[in-house]
Amino acid sequence: xxxxxHVAIVGTGQVGxxxxxxxxxxxxxxxVALFDVDPAAMEASMARGAGDRALTSxxxxxxxxxxxxxxxxxxxVALVEALGPRARPGSLVMDTGSAxxxxxxxxxxxAPGAVHAIGGHPMAGTETPGAAGAxxxxxxxxxxxxxxxxxxxxxxxxxxALAEAAGARPLAVDATxxxxxxxxxxxxxxLMAFALAAVAGxxxxxxxxxxxxxxxxxxxATRLAGSDPASTAAFLSANADQVRAAVEALVTALDELATHxxxxxxxxxLLAAGGAARARLTGER
Amino acid sequence: xxxxxHVAIVGTGQVGxxxxxxxxxxxxxxxVALFDVDPAAMEASMARGAGDRALTSxxxxxxxxxxxxxxxxxxxVALVEALGPRARPGSLVMDTGSAxxxxxxxxxxxAPGAVHAIGGHPMAGTETPGAAGAxxxxxxxxxxxxxxxxxxxxxxxxxxALAEAAGARPLAVDATxxxxxxxxxxxxxxLMAFALAAVAGxxxxxxxxxxxxxxxxxxxATRLAGSDPASTAAFLSANADQVRAAVEALVTALDELATHxxxxxxxxxLLAAGGAARARLTGER
Numbered sequence: 001x002x003x004x005x006h007v008a009i010v011g012t013g014q015v016g017x018x019x020x021x022x023x024x025x026x027x028x029x030x031x032v033a034l035f036d037v038d039p040a041a042m043e044a045s046m047a048r049g050a051g052d053r054a055l056t057s058x059x060x061x062x063x064x065x066x067x068x069x070x071x072x073x074x075x076x077v078a079l080v081e082a083l084g085p086r087a088r089p090g091s092l093v094m095d096t097g098s099a100x101x102x103x104x105x106x107x108x109x110x111a112p113g114a115v116h117a118i119g120g121h122p123m124a125g126t127e128t129p130g131a132a133g134a135x136x137x138x139x140x141x142x143x144x145x146x147x148x149x150x151x152x153x154x155x156x157x158x159x160x161a162l163a164e165a166a167g168a169r170p171l172a173v174d175a176t177x178x179x180x181x182x183x184x185x186x187x188x189x190x191l192m193a194f195a196l197a198a199v200a201g202x203x204x205x206x207x208x209x210x211x212x213x214x215x216x217x218x219x220x221a222t223r224l225a226g227s228d229p230a231s232t233a234a235f236l237s238a239n240a241d242q243v244r245a246a247v248e249a250l251v252t253a254l255d256e257l258a259t260h261x262x263x264x265x266x267x268x269x270l271l272a273a274g275g276a277a278r279a280r281l282t283g284e285r
Numbered sequence: 286x287x288x289x290x291h292v293a294i295v296g297t298g299q300v301g302x303x304x305x306x307x308x309x310x311x312x313x314x315x316x317v318a319l320f321d322v323d324p325a326a327m328e329a330s331m332a333r334g335a336g337d338r339a340l341t342s343x344x345x346x347x348x349x350x351x352x353x354x355x356x357x358x359x360x361x362v363a364l365v366e367a368l369g370p371r372a373r374p375g376s377l378v379m380d381t382g383s384a385x386x387x388x389x390x391x392x393x394x395x396a397p398g399a400v401h402a403i404g405g406h407p408m409a410g411t412e413t414p415g416a417a418g419a420x421x422x423x424x425x426x427x428x429x430x431x432x433x434x435x436x437x438x439x440x441x442x443x444x445x446a447l448a449e450a451a452g453a454r455p456l457a458v459d460a461t462x463x464x465x466x467x468x469x470x471x472x473x474x475x476l477m478a479f480a481l482a483a484v485a486g487x488x489x490x491x492x493x494x495x496x497x498x499x500x501x502x503x504x505x506a507t508r509l510a511g512s513d514p515a516s517t518a519a520f521l522s523a524n525a526d527q528v529r530a531a532v533e534a535l536v537t538a539l540d541e542l543a544t545h546x547x548x549x550x551x552x553x554x555l556l557a558a559g560g561a562a563r564a565r566l567t568g569e570r
Contacts, residue, residue: 142501143498171497180488181488186502189502189507191542196473196559197559199469199534201566205462209466211567211568213463213471214566215427217475218566220474221474221506222474240546246484247542248543250480253480253483254477254532255532258529258533264519268518271517275510277483277485277486278478284511
């Protein structure tokens with residue numbers, strides 16, 4: 001028997017597939033069973049090596065020692081409502097959604113206290129949706145946020161061990177704090193990328209001329225707009241209040257820059273402050 | 286004698302260095318002379334192989350068949366004012382600035398009609414300032430915008446040949462049209478990246494927690510905020526009116542998204558439109 005026991009992953013998109021691949025490669029799990037409501041998605045994930053067994057229903061996942069819900073945020077909430085009350089005492093139930101309050105609240109309400117429930121957010125991935133976008137090593141060194149549901153050290157320990165097995169660094173953080181920060185560091189960048197692409201596409205110019213005048217900078221700045229609109233909309237909506245606050249802060253910063261555009265020195269100072277903040281936060285220069 | 290003759294590049298930052306490296310590698314130029322007001326910058330550029338000869342003044346560049354002004358935008362305008370009247374009849378004078386109206390107007394005013402003057406904007410590069418950030422192959426397949434100063438087919442032909450020698454695709458475009466489109470496709474992405482970094486850095490949260498909760502998405506979305514604040518401020522200011530219009534369009538798009546955040550389907554539709562625009566403009570999916 002391996003350290004972490006048997007794992008079941010419900011939802012085999014990019015995140016679920018990435019986790020399955022990383023966990024199987026670690027040798028720390030007894031096996032990885034997969035389920036997805038879309039048989040084609042499950043087959044694609046199995047073909048990438050994310051699991052050793054395909055389940056025929058989400059409920060079968062409850063037989064595992066660790067149940068990982070890796071669907072879009074609203075689907076995770078629905079799964080918690082449906083499966084939480086039937087989860088096995090002693091099993092670990094976690095998820096991978098990028099907005100955590102709604103999920104943690106659902107776990108608190110619907111998972112009995114004897115179940116070790118905890119929210120999770122592996123902070124790595126690619127913009128390519130589905131199993132095709134999964135990379136087994138994407139989690140290497142990445143933060144795996146863990147948001148407690150209750151005072152349950154066992155849940156935190158076991159979920160932390162799973163995150164480490166996948167190559168990530170577990171980080172315990174309150175769900176509200178997580179949602180507030182991630183609104184700026186992840187959800188807002190997604191929103192901006194889509195908005196920039198829409199603005200570039202809606203101008204009155206010849207689209208071919210606009211396309212010719214896009215550089216590597218534009219491609220990079222809009223890369224997140226290659227994300228799946230449905231699952232992106234799902235996490236933006238699940239964190240609507242904090243994302244709205246982040247948009248307001250961004251608009252204030254943009255307005256300040258726009259106001260000073262004629263004053264090169266003032267613009268340079270504002271930009272320098274942003275560049276310094278980036279260097280501090282990312283460690284990149 | 287090679288096809289394009291002797292080239293002199295004034296300004297040996299990333300762009301001037303990249304061009305010098307690409308032109309020398311092409312074998313289509315007789316030689317590349319370099320000048321920079323900063324001797325260390327010129328040495329670094331020579332060390333990267335961007336030139337075969339170091340000049341001791343910008344005026345010496347006028348001896349070349351092709352003079353390329355590759356400084357920040359306001360410095361290019363100043364160079365055109367200073368050197369334009371003394372440029373040799375029959376020589377080609379061009380530049381690499383990313384905002385073109387002010388430069389093209391200066392060329393029209395200060396370069397005699399016997400000089401083949403034309404604005405240029407090679408649309409590729411990296412975020413690393415200086416010669417260290419130059420990549421000889423960065424221009425491969427990239428657009429090299431050429432903005433006519435006068436009705437001068439010779440200027441267009443010779444500048445186009447130079448762009449092709451550097452591996453790029455020449456594209457003739459009116460300076461006003463260029464500035465309007467590039468305000469959205471390049472200048473706005475720069476502004477957004479710096480603004481996002483500033484917002485993330487100015488929150489009330491523990492900076493270490495914020496840093497831990499940044500993912501690859503944030504790094505990518507703020508990559509352009511690694512650009513040099515001074516030269517970025519220079520081109521933003523030189524294109525202030527169009528950048529301001531681009532910011533307004535972006536704020537409108539952000540506000541529309543923020544307004545609909547509670548309505549997942551509406552958000553998804555707005556995002557899908559942005560994603561489709563990106564796919565059209567970049568050819569990426």
